[in-house]
Amino acid sequence: MAEAPSADQELLRQLAKGNEAAFLGLYERYQGPLYRFVLHMSGNTATAEEVTQEVFMELMKKPRGYEPQKGSLAGYLFGIARNQARRTMQRSRLDEPIDDEKFDHESEAALASELDVLAELSNAELIESLRRAVLALPEQYREVVALCDLDEMSYADAAAVLECSPGTVASRLHRARAILKCKMAVKKTSWEKCAK
Amino acid sequence: MREIDPQSEARLTDGLRRLAAESPRSAPAEMGAELLGKFRRHHARRRLMRRGGTLALIGLVAFAVWMWRSPAQRHSGQDNYAKTPSGTTQEKPTVSPAPVVAHGQPQQPKALTPPRSLRAAASVANRAFLALPAYDPSMPKDDLQVVRVQLPASALWKIGAPVPADAGERRVMADFVVGQDGTAYAVRLVQ
Numbered sequence: 001m002a003e004a005p006s007a008d009q010e011l012l013r014q015l016a017k018g019n020e021a022a023f024l025g026l027y028e029r030y031q032g033p034l035y036r037f038v039l040h041m042s043g044n045t046a047t048a049e050e051v052t053q054e055v056f057m058e059l060m061k062k063p064r065g066y067e068p069q070k071g072s073l074a075g076y077l078f079g080i081a082r083n084q085a086r087r088t089m090q091r092s093r094l095d096e097p098i099d100d101e102k103f104d105h106e107s108e109a110a111l112a113s114e115l116d117v118l119a120e121l122s123n124a125e126l127i128e129s130l131r132r133a134v135l136a137l138p139e140q141y142r143e144v145v146a147l148c149d150l151d152e153m154s155y156a157d158a159a160a161v162l163e164c165s166p167g168t169v170a171s172r173l174h175r176a177r178a179i180l181k182c183k184m185a186v187k188k189t190s191w192e193k194c195a196k
Numbered sequence: 197m198r199e200i201d202p203q204s205e206a207r208l209t210d211g212l213r214r215l216a217a218e219s220p221r222s223a224p225a226e227m228g229a230e231l232l233g234k235f236r237r238h239h240a241r242r243r244l245m246r247r248g249g250t251l252a253l254i255g256l257v258a259f260a261v262w263m264w265r266s267p268a269q270r271h272s273g274q275d276n277y278a279k280t281p282s283g284t285t286q287e288k289p290t291v292s293p294a295p296v297v298a299h300g301q302p303q304q305p306k307a308l309t310p311p312r313s314l315r316a317a318a319s320v321a322n323r324a325f326l327a328l329p330a331y332d333p334s335m336p337k338d339d340l341q342v343v344r345v346q347l348p349a350s351a352l353w354k355i356g357a358p359v360p361a362d363a364g365e366r367r368v369m370a371d372f373v374v375g376q377d378g379t380a381y382a383v384r385l386v387q
Contacts, residue, residue: 018239018242018243020232020235020236023231023232023235024228024232027228027231027232031222031223031227031228032221032222032223034223035220035222035223036216036219036220036221039219039220040219045220048223049223049224049227052223052227053227053230053231056231057231057234060231060234060235060238061238123214126211126214127211127214127215127218130211130212130214130215131215134215145212149209149212149213149216150212150215150216150219151216152216177205177208180208181204181208184208
């Protein structure tokens with residue numbers, strides 16, 4: 001995801017001195033992943049823009065807020081984005097994930113195996129359905145899907161961002177995928193009911 | 197819990213990949229330009245504040261140095277003033293020094309301004325005595341002395357001192373040259 005940490009640190013050092021090229025270098029490197037992460041988390045381009053901007057403003061105003069011994073710059077930036085996104089979503093009350101406890105493990109697995117919804121949906125429908133399903137995931141699952149599946153981050157990098165172990169990331173991702181399949185299955189069932 | 201169908205898993209992965217591909221790759225370009233503008237303004241402000249701070253610090257240090265040196269210079273100035281050219285120290289000027297002492301006052305360096313009282317005394321000392329009718333040039337000078345008195349202007353006028361006739365009872369300070377018997381031989385106005 002990111003260049004060598006030392007390169008990031010050098011750019012950050014130059015940024016603190018007011019070097020525009022260093023700022024642009026860091027911006028070009030991280031704006032895309034950060035924007036996409038917040039967009040996948042919030043489903044809202046305005047929120048994604050606002051949060052991405054906030055992250056770089058924070059970096060601009062407090063470049064010494066990043067402590068290299070605590071982790072990578074990417075992890076630091078995603079951490080800010082994550083907190084900002086959480087606050088923004090709480091403020092706008094757009095974040096209404098379904099309750100994870102409502103899912104019954106057996107029914108979830110049964111639905112996922114019995115219905116092959118994904119194969120039957122058109123490309124546009126599939127993407128829209130998946131987008132909604134991802135947005136409806138509880139936050140901790142949405143984060144791992146956004147980072148690992150949609151931003152193609154490694155488990156180790158995602159673990160650094162989320163401040164947990166790679167194992168936790170893997171298990172959350174497994175659970176998130178199961179929920180996604182279940183949601184898609186529920187959707188298919190309701191469609192069939194509507195068609196009848 | 198049953199195992200999830202691998203085919204279904206692959207399709208979900210494929211679906212997520214497509215969703216990722218459909219998502220915008222980066223933030224809007226205008227956001228970068230806006231942030232760059234903010235970055236420039238932020239650092240311009242910081243530079244300005246840093247320069248202002250530096251100037252303020254220099255000013256503060258200069259003021260502190262001036263304050264520290266100023267009393268020393270004042271003392272040094274007073275010492276210079278009190279010293280005669282030969283280096284002997286005299287008494288500091290008093291409010292009303294005797295004209296005789298003022299006569300012997302050495303010339304001060306130009307840069308130093310003597311107190312007003314001393315300037316006035318020097319001015320008085322430069323004035324000549326006016327001889328009174330009782331003055332006899334042949335009398336011995338050693339018996340004479342200068343006495344400063346304050347008298348009504350009318351009394352001074354009566355003995356021949358140069359005061360206006362209409363000065364009335366206004367009290368005027370004058371130096372008199374008197375003999376041992378108290379006879380006034382000469383006068384000059386002090387005030």
